[in-house]
Amino acid sequence: MHQLSGWKKLKEVDDQAGERVINSLRDIAPDLGRYIIEFGFGEIYSRPGLTLAQRELATVAMLSAMGNAAPQLKVHLEAALNVGLSREEIIEVLIQTAVYAGFPAALNAVFAAKEIFAQYHAPSSPLAPLAVAKAFVTSLIAGQPPLDYLSEAITWHIPGDRQIVPWAGHWEGRAEVEQCLKQITAAGQATQFVIDRWYDGENEALARGHFAWQYKNGHAYQGTFMMRFVVLDGEIQSYEMFEDSFGIAKAWQA
Numbered sequence: 168m169h170q171l172s173g174w175k176k177l178k179e180v181d182d183q184a185g186e187r188v189i190n191s192l193r194d195i196a197p198d199l200g201r202y203i204i205e206f207g208f209g210e211i212y213s214r215p216g217l218t219l220a221q222r223e224l225a226t227v228a229m230l231s232a233m234g235n236a237a238p239q240l241k242v243h244l245e246a247a248l249n250v251g252l253s254r255e256e257i258i259e260v261l262i263q264t265a266v267y268a269g270f271p272a273a274l275n276a277v278f279a280a281k282e283i284f285a286q287y288h289a290p291s292s293p294l295a296p297l298a299v300a301k302a303f304v305t306s307l308i309a310g311q312p313p314l315d316y317l318s319e320a321i322t323w324h325i326p327g328d329r330q331i332v333p334w335a336g337h338w339e340g341r342a343e344v345e346q347c348l349k350q351i352t353a354a355g356q357a358t359q360f361v362i363d364r365w366y367d368g369e370n371e372a373l374a375r376g377h378f379a380w381q382y383k384n385g386h387a388y389q390g391t392f393m394m395r396f397v398v399l400d401g402e403i404q405s406y407e408m409f410e411d412s413f414g415i416a417k418a419w420q421a
Contacts (some may be wrong), residue, residue: 169248170209171209172213173204173205173206173209173210173213176213177204177212178294179219179250179295179401180246180249180250180295181249182246182249184242184245185242185246186392189204195199201263202217215369218296218368219250219295219297220247220367221367222316223246223248223252224248225406226243226246226247227243227257227276228264231260231264231273231275232264232268232272233274234268234271237279241283244283246286248289249289249298250295250297250298251293251295251297251299251367252297254284255354257280261273261276261299261391262277263287270333284347289302292401293401295398296367296368296370296371296396296398297372300365300372300374300394300396301365301401302316303309303316304318304374314344314345316403317402318397318402319340319341320339320401320406321340321344321405322337322338323339323343323347323406324337324338327412330418331416331419332349332415333350334347334354335412353383354380354419355381355382356381356383357379357381358387359377359389360376360378361376361378362374362375363377371396371397371398372396373393373396375392375393376392376394377389378391379384380418382393382419384421386418388419390415391410391415392405392409392410393409394409395407
């Protein structure tokens with residue numbers, strides 16, 4: 168059981184890098200690789216209470232403080248990016264280590280991060296909830312239909328009355344969500360769309376931000392929003408938008 172769950176969690180966190188480490192142990196210490204999978208990822212990484220992003224922040228901080236684990240630090244710096252942490256968040260943690268582990272440890276960690284940042288390529292199919300949500304929003308902002316990130320059975324909710332605002336209400340499945348997105352695109356275009364803060368939860372991610380929209384009827388709307396994503400096995404199962412539905416309806420009908 169822990170073998171299967173461990174491999175799944177390793178893939179979610181480390182993508183190909185972790186698998187390469189395990190494979191490199193097969194001809195010399197296969198049991199060590201098994202312990203890493205079964206105990207490290209099958210038990211510890213799979214525990215409730217912390218998100219993957221929080222676990223990776225803790226891991227990066229501890230490896231940085233050790234000062235003698237550069238190869239492992241580099242693997243987990245990449246893992247931290249894989250699970251959706253930003254470069255700014257990672258660097259802040261490394262700066263924090265200077266206070267408690269000393270400047271040499273912090274400097275070595277920062278230079279390791281610089282190397283990883285320069286060569287990093289995001290997974291083509293992210294699995295961690297925060298990473299999936301961020302990839303979805305990035306595609307949305309770029310104008311690329313982000314349907315590949317959605318479960319076939321996704322539930323999608325935007326507040327409001329569909330009789331008044333065509334893209335509002337409850338939608339089920341990819342096909343209906345595609346129709347919803349087409350309705351939004353047909354209504355006008357965003358002149359501003361900014362994520363102010365991401366929040367990470369177990370199997371979910373939330374984004375708080377602000378946007379401005381120019382409708383084709385000549386009217387405009389600007390306001391704040393909160394998006395909530397529920398993600399399982401690398402797919403968005405549920406999406407909810409929280410916004411001023413009255414203000415949007417007023418601008419749409421004006």
